[in-house]
Amino acid sequence: MRTGTNRLVAAARATLWWLDSVVGGQDYQRYVAHLRRRHPDRPVPTEREYWRERHAHAESNPGGRCC
């Protein structure tokens, strides 16, 4: 019974993680990990700064949406 509930919770959590990731909810954490791994010398932006920069970049590099 307990393992069944645990599995259900894990599945629900995985679904939420997936939905959040699809729209980019995990991108900041990913970027911080990347900076620490590849460019330990560079300063790590705060989450607020990261999204400002990312939107500023999207401003002139629009992504397409199809039909």
Add this chain to the structure above:
Amino acid sequence: MATVEYLRTDPDLPPVGVVDRSPMTPAKKGIFAAIAGLGAVAWAVLAIARGENVNAVWIVVAAVCTYITAYRFYARYIEWKITKPRDDLATPAEILENGKDFMPMDRRVLYGHHFAAIAGAGPLVGPVLAAQMGYLPGTIWIVVGVCLAGAVQDYLVLWASTKRRGRSLGQMARDELGVVGGIAAIVAILVIMMILLAVLALVVVNALGESPWGVFSIAMTIPIALFMGVYLRFLRPGRVGEVSAIGIVLLLLAIVGGGWVSETEWGADWFTLSRTTIAWALIGYGFLASVLPVWLLLAPRDYLSTFMKIGTIGLLAIGILVTMPVLTAPAISEFAGTGAGPSFAGSLFPFLFITIACGALSGFHALISSGTTPKLLEKESHAKMIGYGGMLMESFVAVMAIITACIIDQHLYFGMNAPLSLTGGTPEQAAEYTNSLGLAGAPATAETFSQAAEDVGENTIISRTGGAPTLAVGISEVFHQFLGGESMKSFWYHFAIMFEALFILTTIDAGTRVARFMVSDALGNFGGPLARLKDPSWRVGAWVCSLVVVAAWGSILLMGVTDPLGGINALYPLFGIANQLLAAVALTVVVVILVKKGLTRYAWIPGIPLVWDLVVTMTASWQKIFSADPKLGYWKQHSLCRQAQEAGSLCLSAKTPQEVDVVVRNTFIQGTLSILFAALVLVVAAVAVLVCVRAVRSGETSTSETPEEPSKIFAPSGFVATKAEREVQRQWDELIASGAVRAPGAAHAVEVEAK
């Protein structure tokens, strides 16, 4: 005997890839044989069964079994012969990771991301219109077409672009075809995008016209998006999932609220807008979205539409399996043979293929599969799952759309999809019209149409062309049976309208912006004072280019809204032809790449869909330009109405001299666009033939691929990790936990937790 190879690029690190060459186990062989057998049975049922008792589930079974077989064998064959992925090589996402557009994304997340980017109203609307020929021809093309054409195109374009640092289709065309072919391809892309935006906007206009409920709930999405934007910018940056959940709740409230508002006197007064007014509102919206900051409107709307898309499509799949609806449409209707159907003119070949468009083969996907998705691909081996697999899902959406159109009452279907000039607009006239079509089932009465409109909370549903309202009726039919009962019918109808309008608006705002940059780039190339346009932060330039783009699609939209011959059936074929011609450009580029690379032996893989697509589009263009049938040929309509104009009489379904003038102008524009599209693609094809002949004669191979770099990250290659891959993942997880290296993405956090 298992033959597993571990790919290593660094002796201090665990393997970066696992290649499993072990043969299929007998159990697996049995499973695939069973799936193939079940699919064959389902197809046989669909092919042989006639009458009104065919269950829609057979279509689902036939489609899914075919997809699995094609993915396991044909996609695998393409991988084996052409793409040859190597997971020891780094993808552009790994090499150029910047946290913005380049980042290696978990394969399952990227699948959702790519699907949300390619799927939209196209695969929903096309099959609904195609249902006028019966369920069978459309279903066959959607399923067979995707396996041999659509998924092949998406996969190979994704592969080619990944090998070139994520270059866009236009850039690859210029690299492979030279200046003339490249310019023709880029102009074709731009013109085709304008038609796309105009026709999609027309679908929204037709769904919202004279519908206060719909107008209110769609209008509310703008303040909701603004709220989400501000929330993310100033209150809780980065909490994208959280704000989307809030947004979805507000969205549902907006749909419920629309029902209340439309029943009040002031609500009906304010929000009952004419189609022309809505068209102008959309044009204004497109302009604003293109010049306003991305974070304020564009990004939050995109989150909303992504969730609505995934949620509703999932719900629809469950709904069809739970309610198991019976098809009311015939397998093949008489319109398949006569070509005189009301929702689009022309015979089955070529116009069925033109009309279905996105669900089986969509050129626009090449714009996402190049440029956007390759910059997010974690491993080369993921291209099959994302490119081929993603398109299979889009085709499945199209299959569900044709099912929903084929389970509603046939009188209702034709009453909704025939232009006003045929249905007359009143329930009595509409019933008289549909009864004259010789449809199966009980004859319609005026009551049929007024009751159906009342059920979904609309004033009228007659001649609501464009596919979206028909689909919404079908969706409400499926949903109300297992969620909420009769009283929820109107809610589900408006939910479905919202679902479609939302992502059409997302396509319009993103598309206007993309086109704005294409225009400023193209104009900036002329140099002189225009060179300043290339600076994206120059506001005046942004406004001017946005105006140019909005004026281009807006004028076509207004033309469609006011067209006396019925906007959708005049413009939709242009949209379909444009889309399929873009596919021809994409497939041409792929064929040239293969020939230059020395893979001419396998050029038939993209070659078959290319030849088929060229035959279809050129036949359709030929008929649209030269046909003497006034239902079909733009120039025939033009000359008829021109004569009428000179004689001072009326023509076709134009009822006043002013309408005659409008028809003369519209058919001229439509005819000219048909010629332009076909000519541009013929230029691209001719250049491609020259380039291929030159490459084969020289006997040398050449490639524009970027140099290889070793990969330093690991990811399993299929949807589900194999045993060997899980073991390697464990080694990486341990290493990451020990602090020696960092995880490539946050993607693995949950996997660790779940264990």
